[in-house]
Amino acid sequence: MAFFQIALGGLVALLLFATVIAKLPLRWWWIRACEFPRLQLASAALVAALLALPLGSPWGWSLAATGLLVVALQARFILPWTRLWPVQVKDAEPGQTAPCISLLIANVLTPNRRAAELIAIIHQHEPDLVLTLESDAWWQKHLDAGLEAAWPHSVKIPLDNLYGMHLYSRLPLSDTRVEWLIQDDIPSIHTDVTLESGDTIRLHALHPRPPAPNESEETLWRDAELLLIGQAVHRTPMPTIVAGDLNDVAWSRTTRLFCRISGMLDPRRGRGMYSTFHARYPLLRWPLDHIFTTEHFTLVALERLPYFGSDHFPILASLCFRPSRSDEHDTPEADGEERAWARTTIGEASVREQKT
Template sequence: MALYSLVLGAVVALLIAATLLAKLPVRWWWIRACEFPRLQLAFAALLTALLSLPLESPWRWVLLGTSLLVVVLQARFILPWTRLWPVQVHSAEPGQQERCITLLIANVLTPNRQASRLIEIIRQHDPDVVLTLESDAWWQERLDQALEGNWPNSVKIPLDNLYGMHLYSRLPLANTRVERLIQDDIPSIHTDVKLESGDSLTLHALHPRPPAPNESEESLWRDAELLLVGKEIHRHPAPTVVAGDLNDVAWSRTTRLFCRISGMLDPRQGRGRFSTFHARYPLLRWPLDHIFTSEHFTLKRLERLPGFGSDHFPILATLCFRPSRSDEHDNPEADDGERAWARQTIREARSREQEP
């Protein structure tokens, strides 16, 4: 029983350490990684709470109390992305289809060559806009052949560095820009999309560099790109959608700050996590691919689609332009300290030597 207590105590210590480390306002990748598996940590803590019951005092109460503390701390972040929470983007009413837009977002995983499966999914769901991430020249050739007929408006950035990006739209595009906001090798697409009703929205398509051992030792570059876009949205309020693989979870410090800086809303809140990564490992999944909206939209549909050989699942959303319902939404707002933190992050990223 002594060995059992020691092993269980070590596990509980790791759980509380990971939980507390995630609260530190630092950018090291291994700290920021603690924000990702909150649901997994909560379930592990529930298990250790049950396993501590047979122990004698005082071990039982120390491990039980610490385990339940982990559950409570993690639940604060998890609950908004469950059906136990009020929705942040209200549901759309029937009708006025010409004022709705359906977007399909898919990180294809560059080495993945199962393009026919993704094309089949696209044709089945028939979205208005298709955004692919990690798409290189090989993917562009297959997507062009399949999509250019029905999705004639496009923006193509074929790259072999895992940051290629392609946008195909049946709706007209205007004022289209390809920008390298923070790093020279990380593109983003910014364009106006004209709905069938004649209304227009601004679409920002992003895929910032993740904090990871083989990518970047810190989250600075990702954080700065998201916060820079958030500042631009706040500065120029208009019907807006932000979409892409943000390499960040919905409940992270940075993504929540992005929403407060920009005033953007998360359609997942109150509906579920819709985890898109990792497609091959069910126990290690979190929402990395996102669609955020301004207050001008309601949600008709949100769905995670089947896999097609990538490490990401595609995600599909239908948004309806309903500016008359803007007041129904409770927009998040940043305080002065958070705006100062965002400005400092952007300045630091622009002044630092870029990581390859």
Template sequence: MLSIALATVATLLLGITLLARLPVHWWWIRACEFPRMQIASLALMTLLLAPFAETPWQWLALVGGLATLVIQACYILPWTRLWPVQVQRAESGHDERCVRLLVANVLTPNRNAEGLIALINQHSPDIVLTLESDDWWGQQLDAALASQWPHAVRIPQDNLYGMHLYSRLPLVSPQIERLIQDDIPSISTGVTLDCGDDIQLYAVHPRPPAPNESKESLWRDAELLLIGKRIRDDSVPTLVAGDLNDVAWSRTTRLFCRVSGMLDPRRGRAMFNTFHAHYRLLRWPLDHVFSSEHFTLRDLRRLPEFGSDHFPILTTLCYRPSRADEHENPEADHDEHQQANETIREGKARGQED
């Protein structure tokens, strides 16, 4: 029985791994991209137990487990210290050129606003971005943050896609946008740093591919790629932050980085898994901060949980355009740009579907 069980598990893991490579938008295929660490761990366990299996099941367990582990490792390793960093380390000083950004998906039913506010007061970020924040959350945050973070964009919604942006730094021409679907907002704004320079910030929270949300990842993918193309066309210092409802190593997120030229400060450092805060064995990097080549990284950390199913993430990036040539920007080829354009067109055409 052990032999058959090991061979079955190895075959199943390899099947899930290969399914994730299919270029389709079906939610259950895209969901196969999320638990890569978990699948790799199970594949390793299968390999370790394979010598105890009988032939021919032993060979199935060995080949399936090894193939799965190798494929998954190719996706996972860039988010470990075994890989070169993508965003260079900031030097000391130049504090006036740095921006400290805290991103927190609050989980709408969660009512522990005091826990999040305590983290904000402890770490004193320049910008606070909350996701899934409804009118109740907005009232709590306004009362606690308005004096020290006077510049704000408020989008209270009770459909899990509300967001609030609070900033100590002045905001320049902030806009609320609904890029693909009318009930999914995003924020686009300039931010004036203490040094006087302006940067661009996009705050996003697209709809996830899930059976209770959306049967396809099309609308999430289209929103991210649309922002990516805008960043590429604008060529200004830019940060993108939010809950992308996508993992760092997914097909879409990697394509977004190549289309936009944006860099991931986690690469070469760690995964900084932010979801799920309550289940240690079911975690992956779902909340993101990306930067253009104009920034270096001073600090990146995951903060303690406060009742949400997401951990907050705190990132300090320094605007250092003189060091831009130290970064190797990802580049999309012609076919990838065409793929992005087609996804955006289809997403806009079918924008109001669920």
């Protein structure tokens, strides 16, 4: 029993440490990584609290209270991405069909060779736009064969460094640019998309480097890329979608700041987490693949699609272009201090050399 109490105390202390340290405004990858498993930390803390209660001693009650404190602190971040919270992007009117746009995102996992399964998923759902990430020359060959006939407009960046990117579109693309925003081996796609109605919207497709061992010891360069796009969206008041594997969770400090800097909305809020990574480990999942919109859109549907061999599930969003309903949305907004922080982060990332 003594060993059990000590082990339980160590677990609760570790959970509290991970919860508190994630609040520190530091960029080391192992600190920022504590922002990812908030649901898992809260679940473990709840189990620990329930195990501590039967101990019936001041020690047990202290452990239970600490566990419940961890649950409460984590719930503050988790709840907006559950159905207990108001939706941030309003639902489209029933029967609304135009002008609408659907976008499918799939991080393919470069060594994965189950391209036929992904192509079958794409043909089943027939999205207007298909964005693939980690797609190299092998993936381009198979995607071209399966998609070019029906998705004739495309942007192709085949790379073998895990940051290849391909965009296939049924809709015309214009003013298309491939940019290397912060690091010279990390591409991004920026393009205008003409809807069937004739309206034009802007799409930014991103895949910044993750904070992880052998990738980046700090989140500085990932954060700077997101905030740089946030600034661009804020400066250009046109209907915009930002999409991609952002290597960050929806509730992180950086992603929430990105939304305030840009004024963009998260269709997940009030609907669920729609966790896309890790596809093979159900207990270790969080939302890494994102679709953000400006206030000009309403949501028809949001769906996580089936497994096709990657470590990510694809995700599909169907949106309606409804600028007349913009005032129904509560648009987030950054204050002066947050905008200064964003400028400092971008400036530092542009001059510092990354260490891995």
